[in-house]
Amino acid sequence: MFRPVASPFFHDSSPPQRAARWLGALGSLGLFAALGLGCLGGCAQTRPETGSAVVADDRGLPCNVADVLDRKCRACHERKPSFGAPMALVTRDDLLAPLPSDPTRRVIDGAIARAADVSRPMPPPTLALLTDQEKQALQSWAAAATPGACATQLVDAPGIAIGTPTCTPDLPLAPSQPYEMPATRTNEYVCYRVDVDSAEPRQVVAMVPVPDNQTILHHVLLFRVDDETEAAKIGTKPAPCSAMRSMLWTFLYGWGPGTGGLELPANVGINQPKKAHYVVQLHYNNPRHLGGQRDKTGFNFCTTDKLRPFEADVMAFGTDQIYVPAKAAASVTCDYTIPDTAADGIHILAMNPHMHGAGTAIETNVLRKTGEDMFSAPATLAKIDPWNYQDQQWQPVSEVLRPGDVVRQRCAFANPTSRAITFGENTEDEMCFGFTLYYPRIKASYWNWAYPTMKSLCTNGP
Numbered sequence: 001m002f003r004p005v006a007s008p009f010f011h012d013s014s015p016p017q018r019a020a021r022w023l024g025a026l027g028s029l030g031l032f033a034a035l036g037l038g039c040l041g042g043c044a045q046t047r048p049e050t051g052s053a054v055v056a057d058d059r060g061l062p063c064n065v066a067d068v069l070d071r072k073c074r075a076c077h078e079r080k081p082s083f084g085a086p087m088a089l090v091t092r093d094d095l096l097a098p099l100p101s102d103p104t105r106r107v108i109d110g111a112i113a114r115a116a117d118v119s120r121p122m123p124p125p126t127l128a129l130l131t132d133q134e135k136q137a138l139q140s141w142a143a144a145a146t147p148g149a150c151a152t153q154l155v156d157a158p159g160i161a162i163g164t165p166t167c168t169p170d171l172p173l174a175p176s177q178p179y180e181m182p183a184t185r186t187n188e189y190v191c192y193r194v195d196v197d198s199a200e201p202r203q204v205v206a207m208v209p210v211p212d213n214q215t216i217l218h219h220v221l222l223f224r225v226d227d228e229t230e231a232a233k234i235g236t237k238p239a240p241c242s243a244m245r246s247m248l249w250t251f252l253y254g255w256g257p258g259t260g261g262l263e264l265p266a267n268v269g270i271n272q273p274k275k276a277h278y279v280v281q282l283h284y285n286n287p288r289h290l291g292g293q294r295d296k297t298g299f300n301f302c303t304t305d306k307l308r309p310f311e312a313d314v315m316a317f318g319t320d321q322i323y324v325p326a327k328a329a330a331s332v333t334c335d336y337t338i339p340d341t342a343a344d345g346i347h348i349l350a351m352n353p354h355m356h357g358a359g360t361a362i363e364t365n366v367l368r369k370t371g372e373d374m375f376s377a378p379a380t381l382a383k384i385d386p387w388n389y390q391d392q393q394w395q396p397v398s399e400v401l402r403p404g405d406v407v408r409q410r411c412a413f414a415n416p417t418s419r420a421i422t423f424g425e426n427t428e429d430e431m432c433f434g435f436t437l438y439y440p441r442i443k444a445s446y447w448n449w450a451y452p453t454m455k456s457l458c459t460n461g462p
């Protein structure tokens, strides 16, 4: 029933060229103009169970034991275990329960054995193993299994926090000097690079935009550039750059008027290699040609060396196949099937639906695979109807997509003008994206954040 629709623009382009074209578009006028990746000043939207508050203890464990479980085990062995873990590792009762694989032993004994098991370690080998001190904590507790009462920072399923983070930023990303916009220019794309060298790999756990001169600031995008040669093309002094550069960069965040910060859940971080290169891409707009406009917009990060088990990433559902005839309404509906590559599931943390001014409604649904060619009825992941261009925010979403599930992105438009509207970077052009912050990051070499949009099957409708 769904068939690919020839894109009016890219029908003769190979996927990489298409990617190049519209990955670049993201860096251009309009996209983040009102992307509003967050809440207006200080509106902290947190799921009620979010782990920022200290909660009364109900776990019956001393702190040194609770800490080991929180830091190294609970990502999978949560009260409701995930990622194939067979049991919870949260309370004293959990630790004293019979081990699923051998009920004659206690879970704590299995835990100590697996922490020391070189061939099948717990946590699994891709994660940081227990330190000697952490192993010691489990061992000394195991014999007497004394009850404790540790007020804990973490409760079940800590969620994403959108707004002002609870952590104290430790890594500022700022230009080496302010940029002064020439009064002769109306629009300007400016980039600068920030290099971060650390002794060990770290993770970014919160990102807070620090907008400076909002008289000229239109939108800001933040990327990590892992390719040294590519990174070297951008200077540390802000300088005009091509909006098309961002094609192979890792997309991290964007700012538009009103965007606040974002703090990841306690089991998720964004990897920062020992030598990290961040690129801030700014779009300035100075329609009145004011003189002396200087700007030093940047970001503040909270980072940690206590690496969290899961790496977050951003991808986009949707399409560039947009065609809205003059003086008409049109919609596009795109289906993307979650590939086997995402075997661990796509754990969605937040979504940010994005269109421009001609949008009337946008919706992302999931059709869960229930059997061979069988799917559940569509369930909403994110929906904004009616669409409001001025009010675009990240929305917390807590859903897991599995291979075979179909994500259906629908965008509806109304075109009052006498020229056709197509996909593009300018405010007069349109977009249809469901930006999705998720974990664990898909690591296939061909993957980039735009991949789902390039592999979608789309159909145009009224």
Ligand code: HEC
Pocket: 068, 069, 072, 073, 074, 075, 076, 077, 083, 084, 085, 086, 089, 099, 100, 101, 102, 107, 110, 111, 112, 114, 115, 120, 122, 123, 124, 127, 130, 309
């Ligand atoms: C990334 C997810 C993940 C993390 C983190 C993790 N585990 Fe596991 N754990 C699993 C999975 C999956 C299994 C089942 C497969 C296996 O036994 O290897 C498992 C199995 C186990 C078992 C075996 C249960 C049995 O019935 O024999 C023990 C014990 C265990 N984990 C302890 C721990 C401890 C202790 C930690 C933290 C120090 C930890 N795990 C961290 C995913 C995880």
